[in-house]
Amino acid sequence: MSGIHHVTAIAGRPNVNFDFYTRTLGLRFVKKTVNFDDPGTYHFYYGDEAGNPGTILTFFPWEHAAPGRVGVGQTQTTALRIPAQSIGFWAHRLVEAGAKHEAPIRRFGEVVLEFTDPDGMGLSLIGVPGAENEPAWTTGDIPAEHAIRGFHGVTLMLDSVELTGAILADVLGFTRVGQEGPYVRFKSEGAVGGIVDIREAKGFLPGRMGRGSVHHVAFRAKDDAEQAEIARKLSEVHGIYATEQRDRQYFRSIYFREPGGILFEIATDAPGFTVDEPIATLGTDLKLPRFLESKRQQIEAVLPTLEVAA
Ligand code: ZN
DSSP, X not given: OOSXXXXXXXXXXXXXXXXXXXXXXXXXXXXEEEETTEEXXXXXXXXXXXXXXXXXXXXXXXXXXXXXXXXXXXXEEEEEEEEGGGHHHHHHHHHHHTOOBOOOEEETTEEEEEEEOTTOOEEEEEEETTGGGSOOOOBTTBOGGGOOOSEEEEEEEESOSHHHHHHHHHTSOOEXXXXXXXXXXXXXXXXXXXXXXXXXXXXXXXXXXXBTOXXXXXXXXXXXXXXXXXHHHHHHHHOOOOOOOEEOSSEEEEEEEOTXXXXXXXEEEEEOGGGSSOGXXXXXXXXXXXXXXXXXXXXXXHSOOOOOOO
16 A cells, blocks of 8 residues: 555644634544643544545644744645546635635646645645546535545655655655656555655755644555565665554554655554544544543543534
């Protein structure tokens, strides 16, 4: 298996983030939990109906986080797939929502609609011919024909393409498929979450992590064995040592910093988001891992109330 598993970013106010991703973009809220390393704060997961790998966008909403700055060594844009004929629908919807957006452009033969979320996170919608035939999560005012179909990919802003490109190609199952201006495209086998573009930006200012920044990009491993093989290749061929495996409840993860400075994660496809609640009610209750269950009362007391969309 290859491709993006999830993207995790830093947000500001939880309710603003929740409202934008569930109402404006119409993603499904698939898990309400806490940051396992900072359990007084939320960890939100959005995705398709089941939160399948390749559709999962997650946030650490830290109400008082200082704004980040996009720069070298950071993820510049997270791109979401929509049907090619839905660009007009979304341009109109972003105007109505008051979201900051650019006029559509064309890159690698695709129509790209760039915009930012309320925390300034760089996003884009990519019009993909045929995406209308892929499954979609729908909400009241976004019909299935226009709904988001998971990730198209990410754009990484880096000093140089080569070292990171080698990790993508040798270890993560991507193939270098083209270049357009400063953008070099890498593609994996899957349609959903299958693109990594590297924007070569030598001499640009380094990025600063904060509100609106992508914290890390996670790639897929189908199981523990494939993940262990990735770790082995990273160390033996590239001299990069990943962390020990951590249990993230919905997947098992290892982490490493790629040569350009961005935090990468390798996450297993299993067990997924239905491990602790049924698919019909995903995202309804606050879910805690077993080691935090004894602290539920204290945790619930400090988390802000969240309006769950009907
Ligand atoms: Zn992650």
